[in-house]
Amino acid sequence: MQLGWLRAASQPEEVLSFYRSAPDPFLLPRPERDFRLAVERGQHFIVGRGPRIEAAAGVFDYGHDLPFVELSETRVSDPLRGFGLQRLFLLVRVASVVAFQGPGVLCTCAVDPGNTRSLANVESVGFRPWNAPPPEALASCPECPRRPVSGHRRCCCDFYALPVEQARGAVGAFLAQTAGGVLTLSARLKGTLKLDCSSCLVATDSEVRSALGEFASGSSW
Ligand SMILES: CC(C)(COP(=O)(O)OP(=O)(O)OC[C@H]1O[C@@H](n2cnc3c(N)ncnc32)[C@H](O)[C@@H]1OP(=O)(O)O)[C@@H](O)C(=O)NCCC(=O)NCCS
Numbered sequence: 766m767q768l769g770w771l772r773a774a775s776q777p778e779e780v781l782s783f784y785r786s787a788p789d790p791f792l793l794p795r796p797e798r799d800f801r802l803a804v805e806r807g808q809h810f811i812v813g814r815g816p817r818i819e820a821a822a823g824v825f826d827y828g829h830d831l832p833f834v835e836l837s838e839t840r841v842s843d844p845l846r847g848f849g850l851q852r853l854f855l856l857v858r859v860a861s862v863v864a865f866q867g868p869g870v871l872c873t874c875a876v877d878p879g880n881t882r883s884l885a886n887v888e889s890v891g892f893r894p895w896n897a898p899p900p901e902a903l904a905s906c907p908e909c910p911r912r913p914v915s916g917h918r919r920c921c922c923d924f925y926a927l928p929v930e931q932a933r934g935a936v937g938a939f940l941a942q943t944a945g946g947v948l949t950l951s952a953r954l955k956g957t958l959k960l961d962c963s964s965c966l967v968a969t970d971s972e973v974r975s976a977l978g979e980f981a982s983g984s985s986w
Pocket residue numbers: 789791792838839840841842843844845846847848849850851852875876877880882883886953
């Protein structure tokens with residue numbers, strides 16, 4: 766059995782150096798200030814073993830004060846792939862958006878149509894195609910090195926959004942998974958991974974959990 770932890774990153778540098786250590790073609794470039802803001806807000810989540818970060822994912826703005834955010838920049842290092850960390854990162858970020866930004870803020874994401882693993886995970890959490898993303902969601906496309914050069918696509922990715930009923934389900938699943946303060950995940954060929962989430966506020970704070978529970982059961986919002 767492997768032991769690890771889940772928490773929000775506290776230092777932008779730890780997150781930035783994790784991404785710099787292994788750039789991935791499915792992760793689109795993003796200004797450093799976006800990562801710093803996600804970390805400052807306590808919304809860049811990391812999984813690690815011992816002192817080492819092994820996976821990360823953040824919540825980003827498309828612009829100032831908009832009613833939707835982008836769940837993005839998920840990277841899981843090879844040794845921890847297959848444990849379902851991408852799904853866990855989706856759940857913890859949805860819970861943090863509901864708890865700290867409010868259930869009226871729509872969780873969205875953008876996925877390259879060739880990234881079939883990500884698509885399966887995003888759809889399994891309940892994300893649905895966001896067919897008419899607003900201009901703010903496409904604002905970085907002109908500078909993107911992967912911008913489509915021809916055809917009708919404006920962005921190399923397809924956009925998805927999480928309807929409120931599916932957000933309730935995602936938050937309920939997150940609460941159930943983190944109920945004991947330790948999460949147990951398994952991968953077909955790699956055994957089990959136990960993640961201590963006692964330093965992850967959204968998973969452990971009793972007031973936050975109680976507000977999330979009301980949202981998940983439909984008694985609030
Ligand atoms: C896409 C990504 C985040 C998925 O992370 P994950 O937490 O391993 O996802 P899952 O646990 O759901 O695994 C998905 C599948 O990939 C398989 N897999 C991929 N790489 C693997 C590896 N190196 N070792 C074992 N399994 C691997 C898993 O077995 C699983 O297959 P299964 O459903 O048949 O069991 C991860 O592969 C990654 O970081 N990719 C590069 C960056 C990226 O694409 N980010 C997302 C942008 S939208």
